[in-house]
Amino acid sequence: MHKEDQPLIFEISSPGRIGYSLPEIDVPEVDLADLLPEGYIREEEPELPEVSELDIMRHYTALSRRNHGVDSGFYPLGSCTMKYNPKINENVARYNGFAHIHPLQDETSVQGALELMYDLQQHLMEITGMDEVTLQPAAGAHGEWTGLMMIRAFHEANGDTQRTKVIVPDSAHGTNPASATVAGFDTITVKSNEQGLVDLEDLKSVVGPDTAALMLTNPNTLGLFEENIVEMAEIVHGAGGKLYYDGANLNAVLAQARPGDMGFDVVHLNLHKTFTGPHGGGGPGSGPVGVKEDLIPFLPKPIVTKRDDQFVFDYDRPQSIGRVKPYYGNFGINVRAYTYIRSMGPDGLRAVTENAVLNANYMMRRLAEYYGLPFDKHCKHEFVLSGKRQKKLGVRTLDIAKRLLDFGYHPPTIYFPLNVEECIMVEPTETESKETLDHFIDAMIQIAKEAEENPEIVQEAPHTTVIGRIDEATAARKPILRYQKEA
Amino acid sequence: MKHRYLPLTESDKQSMLETIGIETVDELFSDIPEDVRFKGDYNIKPAKSEPALMKELTRLAGKNADLKSHSSFLGAGVYDHYMPVIVDHVISRSEFYTAYTPYQPEISQGELQAIFEFQTMICELTGMEVANSSMYDGGTALAEAAMLSAGQTKRKKVLISAAVHPESKAVLKTYAKGQYIEVVEVPYKDGVTDIEALTELSGDDVAAVIVQYPNFFGQIEPLAEIEKLAHEHKSLFVVSSNPLALGALTPPGKFGADIVVGDAQPFGIPTAFGGPHCGYFAVTKKLMRKTPGRLVGQSTDDEGRRGFVLTLQAREQHIRRDKATSNICSNQALNALAASVAMTALGKKGVKEMAAANIQKAYYAKQVFKQNGFEVVFDGPMFNEFIVKLNKPVKVVNQNLLEKGIIGGYDLGRDYPELEQHMLIAVTELRTKEEIDTFVQEMGDSHA
Numbered sequence: 002m003h004k005e006d007q008p009l010i011f012e013i014s015s016p017g018r019i020g021y022s023l024p025e026i027d028v029p030e031v032d033l034a035d036l037l038p039e040g041y042i043r044e045e046e047p048e049l050p051e052v053s054e055l056d057i058m059r060h061y062t063a064l065s066r067r068n069h070g071v072d073s074g075f076y077p078l079g080s081c082t083m084k085y086n087p088k089i090n091e092n093v094a095r096y097n098g099f100a101h102i103h104p105l106q107d108e109t110s111v112q113g114a115l116e117l118m119y120d121l122q123q124h125l126m127e128i129t130g131m132d133e134v135t136l137q138p139a140a141g142a143h144g145e146w147t148g149l150m151m152i153r154a155f156h157e158a159n160g161d162t163q164r165t166k167v168i169v170p171d172s173a174h175g176t177n178p179a180s181a182t183v184a185g186f187d188t189i190t191v192k193s194n195e196q197g198l199v200d201l202e203d204l205k206s207v208v209g210p211d212t213a214a215l216m217l218t219n220p221n222t223l224g225l226f227e228e229n230i231v232e233m234a235e236i237v238h239g240a241g242g243k244l245y246y247d248g249a250n251l252n253a254v255l256a257q258a259r260p261g262d263m264g265f266d267v268v269h270l271n272l273h274k275t276f277t278g279p280h281g282g283g284g285p286g287s288g289p290v291g292v293k294e295d296l297i298p299f300l301p302k303p304i305v306t307k308r309d310d311q312f313v314f315d316y317d318r319p320q321s322i323g324r325v326k327p328y329y330g331n332f333g334i335n336v337r338a339y340t341y342i343r344s345m346g347p348d349g350l351r352a353v354t355e356n357a358v359l360n361a362n363y364m365m366r367r368l369a370e371y372y373g374l375p376f377d378k379h380c381k382h383e384f385v386l387s388g389k390r391q392k393k394l395g396v397r398t399l400d401i402a403k404r405l406l407d408f409g410y411h412p413p414t415i416y417f418p419l420n421v422e423e424c425i426m427v428e429p430t431e432t433e434s435k436e437t438l439d440h441f442i443d444a445m446i447q448i449a450k451e452a453e454e455n456p457e458i459v460q461e462a463p464h465t466t467v468i469g470r471i472d473e474a475t476a477a478r479k480p481i482l483r484y485q486k487e488a
Numbered sequence: 489m490k491h492r493y494l495p496l497t498e499s500d501k502q503s504m505l506e507t508i509g510i511e512t513v514d515e516l517f518s519d520i521p522e523d524v525r526f527k528g529d530y531n532i533k534p535a536k537s538e539p540a541l542m543k544e545l546t547r548l549a550g551k552n553a554d555l556k557s558h559s560s561f562l563g564a565g566v567y568d569h570y571m572p573v574i575v576d577h578v579i580s581r582s583e584f585y586t587a588y589t590p591y592q593p594e595i596s597q598g599e600l601q602a603i604f605e606f607q608t609m610i611c612e613l614t615g616m617e618v619a620n621s622s623m624y625d626g627g628t629a630l631a632e633a634a635m636l637s638a639g640q641t642k643r644k645k646v647l648i649s650a651a652v653h654p655e656s657k658a659v660l661k662t663y664a665k666g667q668y669i670e671v672v673e674v675p676y677k678d679g680v681t682d683i684e685a686l687t688e689l690s691g692d693d694v695a696a697v698i699v700q701y702p703n704f705f706g707q708i709e710p711l712a713e714i715e716k717l718a719h720e721h722k723s724l725f726v727v728s729s730n731p732l733a734l735g736a737l738t739p740p741g742k743f744g745a746d747i748v749v750g751d752a753q754p755f756g757i758p759t760a761f762g763g764p765h766c767g768y769f770a771v772t773k774k775l776m777r778k779t780p781g782r783l784v785g786q787s788t789d790d791e792g793r794r795g796f797v798l799t800l801q802a803r804e805q806h807i808r809r810d811k812a813t814s815n816i817c818s819n820q821a822l823n824a825l826a827a828s829v830a831m832t833a834l835g836k837k838g839v840k841e842m843a844a845a846n847i848q849k850a851y852y853a854k855q856v857f858k859q860n861g862f863e864v865v866f867d868g869p870m871f872n873e874f875i876v877k878l879n880k881p882v883k884v885v886n887q888n889l890l891e892k893g894i895i896g897g898y899d900l901g902r903d904y905p906e907l908e909q910h911m912l913i914a915v916t917e918l919r920t921k922e923e924i925d926t927f928v929q930e931m932g933d934s935h936a
C-alpha cells in the first residue's frame with residue numbers, strides 16, 4: 002500500500018461539475034419568492050462537493066481500499082461476532098417488495114412484509130425460549146434500554162416503585178450500565194470471582210427489595226459460561242428482581258442453552274452479530290427483545306400479530322411502554338437475519354455454535370503457551386488472553402494489536418473486559434477455516450517472539466498500513482470535526 | 489452437517505479436538521448445567537437451498553405493493569426520492585459493509601474519512617458547527633436532543649410542538665419517562681406551532697423548545713419567532729429538519745438553533761418499511777462535548793500525515809458506563825455513507841434543484857386539487873406536503889387508489905382526531921405531472 006493522503010471529496014470539487022440526473026420539472030414553475038416567506042429562502046448555498054460520477058466512484062473506491070472488513074480478512078474482534086455476511090442476504094434485502102415499501106402503507110398492501118416479521122418473531126421466540134418478541138429496537142444498546150424500560154413498567158404496575166437498582170457484573174459490556182442509567186436506574190456492580198464468574202456471595206449481598214434486575218451476558222465477556230446460572234436466577238427472582246439477558250454472545254449457545262430455559266425474563270439479540278446482518282462500519286444493527294409471559298403487556302407497540310389469516314399491527318396495548326423507535330424497527334436488517342436463519346435451519350444453527358466454540362478453544366489452547374491464560378478452562382465462542390508477560394518486556398497489548406495490522410488482520414478486542422490486565426479478547430466465529438486460524442496463531446506466536454527478541458518492531462507497529470498511529474490526544478484536545486474551506 | 493458458511497471439515501475437527509485434548513465437541517459444553525441444557529433441535533423451519541429460498545422470498549416480497557411499481561403520494565416522514573444509482577454501488581463495497589466501528593484507525597481510514605465528510609455535509613446543510621456520525625433515526629435523535637437539553641439546562645421539562653411527527657413525539661415520551669422529563673405539547677394553529685400558546689407555556693423551567701421544520705403537515709414553521717421565545721427563557725432551541733428541504737430553506741442554524749436533528753433518509757436511503765434510515769445530530773460548538781454518539785476528528789500520524797480517528801470518546805458509554813448520558817453504541821454508519829454519496833452526487837447545485845423541484849411539484853398538485861373542488865387545509869407556505877379534506881375515510885379512498893396502482897396519502901385521523909378524513913399528501917421530485925393529474929382524477933368526488 003502507498004502511504005499517501007486521500008484528498009477529501011471537498012478538495013477535488015470543481016465549480017460547475019455535476020454528478021446527478023434529476024427528473025425534469027414538467028409542471029409550470031412559480032418563483033420561489035412567491036411560495037416561501039421572506040427570510041426563509043436559503044441564500045448561502047451549502048458547500049457540498051461538485052464532482053462527476055466517476056470522481057465519486059473513484060473517491061469511494063479509494064476509501065474502501067483504506068478499510069478492512071470481514072471480506073478483506075480475519076476479524077477476530079471479541080464480543081462483536083464478526084462472521085461472514087452472506088451475500089444472499091444483501092440480494093433479498095434489496096428486493097423491491099422489501100426495500101421500497103413505505104411504513105405507513107395500508108396493512109393489506111404489505112402482507113408479505115408483515116408475514117416475514119411475524120415469522121421472524123416466531124423463530125426468535127423458539128431460539129431464545131421466550132414467549133413474545135418485538136423487532137422494534139434498532140441495535141443492541143437500544144434493546145437493552147427497551148428491556149429495562151419494560152422491567153421498570155412491570156415493577157411500577159405492581160406498585161414496586163422502590164426497585165431502582167440494576168445489578169451489573171464488573172465484566173459487563175459498557176452499554177449495560179449506560180442503558181440502566183438512561184432507563185432511570187442506578188447501577189450496582191457485582192464482582193467476579195477468581196474463576197471469572199459472578200461471585201454468588203457478592204450477588205446475595207447486593208440483591209434486595211430495591212433490586213429491579215440483574216443484567217447478564219452468558220457466556221460472559223470472558224467467554225465463560227456462568228455455570229451457576231440456576232442459583233443466580235433463584236437469588237434474583239427470590240428477591241423479586243428480573244433477569245436480563247444481553248444477547249451479544251448468543252453465538253456461543255445456539256441449540257445448546259436457551260436464555261428462557263436459564264431463567265431469563267428479558268432477552269435482547271444483536272441480529273447484526275449472531276444472525277449476520279452486516280456491521281456496516283458501525284451500523285445499522287437490529288436489537289429485537291424477547292420476554293416471558295408476565296412482561297408481554299409492556300412490550301413496545303405495535304406488535305405484529307395474525308388475525309384470521311391476515312397479518313396486522315396490534316396497537317391496542319394499554320400497558321405498553323410506548324414506542325422506542327418510529328415505525329417497526331430496522332426492517333432491512335431483520336430481512337437479512339430472517340434470510341440467514343432460513344438458510345441455516347435447526348441443524349445449521351446448532352453447527353454454528355459447535356464450530357464457533359471449537360474454533361475458539363483450538364486457538365486458546367495453541368496460544369496459551371505464548372500468552373497469559375487467566376482462566377484455564379474450556380471457553381465458549383471467545384476467550385481472553387493477557388499480555389502481562391509481554392508488558393514486562395515493554396510491549397503493551399496495544400502494540401501487539403498494532404503489530405497484527407502488519408499481518409493483515411483486524412486485531413482482537415483489547416483492554417476489555419476491564420477485570421483482566423492487558424486483556425486480549427479473541428472471537429474467531431464459525432465461518433473461519435482452520436487454515437485461517439493457524440495463520441493468525443502463527444502471527445501471534447511470531448509477535449510473542451518479537452516481543453522478546455526485537456521489541457521495537459512491535460512497539461513501533463504498524464509498518465505497512467496507509468497511515469501510522471494517530472495522535473488521539475491532539476484530536477481530542479483541539480477537535481477538528483469537519484472540513485473548512487480555506488478562506 | 490455441511491454448509492457453505494461452515495468451512496471446518498471432519499478431519500479439521502478431529503485434529504482440533506486432539507490439540508484441545510478432548511474427544512468430542514460436546515465436551516466443550518459440559519459446563520452448561522444439565523437442567524438448562526437444550527435438548528433436541530429448534531422447532532423452526534428446515535434449511536432451504538440458496539435458489540429455493542430466493543424463490544420463496546421473491547414471492548413473499550411480491551405480496552407487497554412497492555413504490556417502484558406504484559406511484560406514491562405517501563410521505564409523513566419517509567419519502568420516495570431520487571436515489572442516484574451510484575449510491576448502492578458504493579455501499580455494496582464490502583470493505584465498508586463488512587467492517588465494524590472503526591476502532592483501529594490505521595485500517596479504517598476509509599470509513600473514518602467518509603464519516604468525517606458526512607459530518608461536514610450535515611453541518612453545511614443545517615448551518616451548524618458540529619455534527620455526529622449518525623443516530624438510529626430522526627425520532628430517537630429528537631429524543632436524545634431532549635435528553636441533552638435537560639442535562640445541559642438542569643431542567644426537567646420540554647415543550648414540543650403538536651406539529652412534530654407523531655411517532656417522534658411518541659418515542660420522545662418513552663425516553664422522557666426513563667429520565668423523569670415532563671413532555672408538554674404545544675398546540676398548533678393554522679398548521680403551525682401556536683405562538684400564543686407557546687408564549688404562555690414558555691418559562692424558566694423549560695429545557696428545550698422542540699419544533700419540526702418543515703413540520704409534520706408540510707408547513708414552514710416561523711423559526712425566527714420561536715427562537716426568540718426559547719432563548720428568552722434560556723431554553724435550548726431544538727429543530728427537527730428534513731435535510732433535503734434545507735437545500736431550499738434557510739437552515740435552522742441561521743435562526744439560532746442549538747440542536748438540529750432529523751433523518752437523512754431523503755438522501756439515497758430506501759424507505760425499507762421504515763428502517764434502517766439514518767438519524768443525524770448537529771449542535772453548536774458549545775454543546776460539542778455533550779453530543780451523543782460517535783464523532784470522527786482529524787489529526788495526524790507519527791509522521792505528520794493527515795488521518796482521522798474516533799474522538800472525544802470520554803462522552804461515550806463504553807468509557808463512562810453508568811455516568812453516560814446516552815447509551816448509543818451501534819449507529820447507522822452504512823446509511824450515513826449512503827447519504828454522503830447521495831449528497832455528493834447532488835452536490836451544491838443538485839440539492840438546491842431537488843429541493844426546489846419538491847416545492848414546485850407539490851405546489852402544482854395543491855393547485856390541481858383546489859381546481860377540482862378539494863379543500864386544502866392549512867394553506868400556508870410548505871415544502872412537499874399539504875393536506876386535503878375528504879368526504880369519506882382516508883382508508884377507503886386509499887383502497888380505491890391502490891387498485892389503480894396509486895399509493896395514496898397519510899390518514900391524519902390516526903394521530904389527530906380533529907383531522908379525521910384528512911389526507912396528508914406528499915409530492916416529491918419523482919412524481920410527474922401526469923401522475924399528479926391522474927392521482928387527482930382518481931380521487932374523484934371524494935372532496936368534502
